[in-house]
Amino acid sequence: MGHRLSRLPDTPRRIARGIAAGMFASCTPLFGLHFVIAALGARLLGGNILAALLGTFLGNPLTFPLIVETSVQLGSWMLGLGGGLHFPQVMAAFGYAWAELWTNLYALVAGEAPNWLRLRLFFNRVFLPYLLGGMVLGVVSGVGVYFASLPLIRAYQTRRHNRLRARFEASRAARPPRD
Template sequence: MFKRRKPRSYSQLATEMIYPRGGWRRASQYVMHRIRRLPDQPQRIARGFAAGIIVSFTPLFGFHFMSGVLVALLIRGNIVAALLGTFVGNPLTFPFIAVLSVGLGRWILGVEGRFQPHRILEEFTKASGELWNNLLAPFTDRVAHWQNLDYFWDNYFLPYFVGGFFPGLIASVVGYYLTLPLIRAYHKHRARKMAERIARVQAPRPPDGDGPGGPG
């Protein structure tokens, strides 16, 4: 009953992951609209949103939702807000986050060698394939190789994790203090509207016959 008449193709799904229908501006407005309307305390909602932001700066691709939930539980934030906060990390922002995080992490850890930003995606893709191969090796005739994963861990994954923490923390704090007053203002506005609606319903009606045209 609620299915699309014409299902979207895989190419359309992939395209909308990179550029949603209506644009990223409309998508961000939708996220903020959903956050404001969450039925929870403003502080918990803002903490949950901040939790989603900070995990967006980690290299745990495919686990950002799960990580956002765990961080939200840890800091007593709203879980749905945390899931919405993870959308700060998207195909438009990930390249900037990755270059900043890996570059900063390599500098902090003192990783030697030339940093090549254009290889970040390539190294993550290669490491994912190699890890999957090694997991299947005990059950198939494949041969496990761990040397390249060691290189990936030292040069990309660990620097990403370390370097992403600080800008992620800053972004999450900024996100918290930007969303908190917006959520509070919306909740006050909604409470005032509700109070006005209740007052109109409970307002005493004039007795029959006392209005215009009634018996004098």
């Protein structure tokens, strides 16, 4: 992934802004929409959209538990909810919420009375803290990723440009002169 990011045909600033947008998107609880959020964020920031899509992979199976735990804890603290849930509890809550949503949608179709209380509790205790904390964490980590990746991208592009120029000059010097 890093190799592909560094070879993108764009300026280092635009690539770094795209990566930052991808990092921001990775911190949100809007699973399945991370690519869309990253692309929109890159567009708003004037970043590279492909870099943003690749940047979402910063939220991967290794970093995901840390992102979720930090986001929920931070959001719970900001909302004054006390200690937030831990990663396994958050993932279980998402599973229960999806099941509850389908149960309620079925109840609506079947003409039964849906019970939205559990989904309301999920929204207030899990989703809202995750969203709020994830947005703050996403901004902070996105800025950090921007400033960390910018000099790396610049250095790689400069080195690559110099290497290609040297190769071109060498092939040009090796050609026989034209008459």
